[in-house]
Amino acid sequence: MSTVILETKNLTKAFANKKVVSGVDFVVREGEITALLGENGAGKSTFKNMLVGLLEPTEGSITFDGREMKEIKMGKLPIAAVHQELSLFLNLTVAENICIEDFPGKKSMVNWKKCREEALKYMGIMNIQLDPDAIVGTLGPGEQQLIEIAKAIRLNPRVLILDEPTASLTAPERERLFEVMRTLKKQRIGMIFITHFLDEVFAVCDKVVVLRNSEKVCDAPVTEVTKHEIEEHMVGHSLEGSSFSLGEPDPEVALRVTGLESESFADINFEVHKGEILGVAGLIGAGRTELMESIFGLRKCGGTIEFMGETFKRWNTQQLIKKGMVMIPEDRKNCGIFPRRDLKENITAAQIDHFVNRRVKFFGFRREKENAQKVIDRFRVACPGIEAYITELSGGNQQKIIVGRWLSHSPKVCMFDDPTRGVDVGSRAEIGEYIVELAKTGTAVILVSSDLNELVSMAHRIIVMRRGRMVSELMREDFDVRRILSIASSQQEDESSVGGNHGENA
């Protein structure tokens, strides 16, 4: 057996007493590709960040070639990572991007000729041919991914982490990436390959490690496990039955979406009934958020929506809010809160016109304070008072404020885009309870979530999206986390497979 390069023992990371990674033993050997799997929130990212030294472990040790990580200087770690979000400079050339970390040359002068040669050399190692003078922004995502890898290889690492490199790649691009991975494998580089697509694991990996709820639940050679077993490990057996008692949906349609299409999704048709919770499942990058934002009028798209008996060909957010549609955004920090403003203003932001005195239009804010206080009481927000800045609150409480902002609106259609992301367990259950209660009052709910268990326990119906398309629709009787996962992460992209999946579920 080849030598061990990287080893972790009992690696643990806790944020405020909540263990995100707990007691993981992990080994990377020379020329071995390890698949690191797990659902969103299982602890993969935290684990990765500890390996590259971005986070300090709470407990346990990381050793490289038998040396403790702490003894090695930050810049000298024999590990490099290609992160999910590319960090390339799109306006620079391929060669410049590859050498960006440490330009060749003397002192502050850059030797551009040598820079070009370096780039060619490392692309040679990876066995790829790209024009070193091409501007990176003009290349496709697959090629950009390869450049990112070349950049990482130039640091001469012995371990390379690839974090979901295939998420935005087409089939041929993916093949090319696997080719490169095999080439690197021959050069005895150990790799950690993080992905959601199980087929890819069997295509290139030697070993599978699965994390679930911060713990390692599986560590086996690829030849000894089946796809089915891996899925089981990822989801876990501890599937509690529905802890929510759902209401009966009304036959009346609240929102109908027909032929919605844009650059990130195509051919979306569905309808939501009053009092129904429609779950939308899919991997990150499947186009869920884009779809929600398009329906809410924040992005341009083609198609029509039918809402409250009115058909829209073009629509904007203001119209929809007025008619009773609301959306709780995924990215709380950037799209939800108003920093530097107090809780009161954050709560009433979407309905300021409700408080203005009727006699003199647009003037004065009557009952604004009482209303804000009501929201805070109802959602049991832990805060020093309604005059506090929103940034003083914890993530869960911020989320409650945002949810409160919209639910005090008595909406007809309510879209939740991953409402429990980055929210602690307690607030999570509370938010879930509110969603179910909301649906019981006759509101149609569209719930996007990365947490499949959450979807399964709360939705009446689930739509599965994959790479911008609706690939399956499941009724509550047919819910099965494993099946949803395999549909969402399946590799087939051709039209026939879309039909096939439908048939399978009918």
Next chain:
Amino acid sequence: MDTKFKSNSTLGNKNRFWNGFKKFSLDLPVVYMLIVVCVVMGFLNRNFFSMANIISMLTSYSYYIIGAIGLVFVFLSGNSGIDLSIGYVTGFSAVVSTKTMSLLSDANPDMNPWLIIVLGLLVSCTIGALFGLLNGIAVAKFHIAPFIITLASQLLAMGLCYVFTNGYTVSGGPRELSRLSTLTGIHIGKTIIPMAAIIPIVIFILMAVVLSKTTFGRQVILTGSNPKSAEHAGISVSRIYIIVYLLSGVFAGIAAMFIPMCIGGVNPDVGANLLMPMVAAVTIGGISQSGGYGNMVQAGFGILFIMCLMSAMTFLGFGLPTQQLAYGIVIVFTMTLLGYIERKRFRV
């Protein structure tokens, strides 16, 4: 027990006082600077605080006050908002409206002078509004940095101003206009508070209400705080940007009327020295260009400080070059201080 309770409550009071003091100091550091100026002037020249000087201050700096009010909204709307064009737009509007008024009153001497003044105001506001619209649309629809586009439209206004006047001073118009800055006003005993001193204060109060009590004011602040969240909350961010620049242009137009009113003849390069005190007043008040935080009280103290500083310098007999050097020093100092405060408060 009793004493313990007492000590606790005094401690609580002390804390509350300390917190209030801290918030006050962070919001309005300009008040301390104002006090310094006042104390210094109190020692050097008591006449500084005479009613006559206060009235003359308000009258002769009236156009700065009005221009600064419009600028407050631009600053608060965020997006690094600034309107550099207001100086020359004020100049250009003043030139055109004065010309209009003088032509009108020359052509028909029997015409009601107030009608002529209103027409002049209309003309200057229209010009201001057009420039504001240009800036607003460029910022909102074409996503041009406010700094760049308003710098460009400033050049446009400057060019137009020189072309329109050929470099000559424009004057004329009804006598009633210049009386607004001297004789027409509220009489209290022997002193007269002229309209030119009252109008800016009225506008200031009006806009303070608009900012803090209306939907529009709230929307401007929320947009400045986080445009993306605002978009999600159903606020049309581009509409807000356009209105804000439009407002700033209109206020430049209103300010323009005070130039023939208070100075008399309108010099074509009157716009050159208008911009800086306006920007300085709003900035020193503590309203940051990053938007979403600030109120009219801050702006008011900022304006007051700049006015006192300018007046004090004139009182002490410093020439324009020295005055400008002094503004430079003060602005650089406060900007640094404010940057530090903002960092401390919001942990950015």
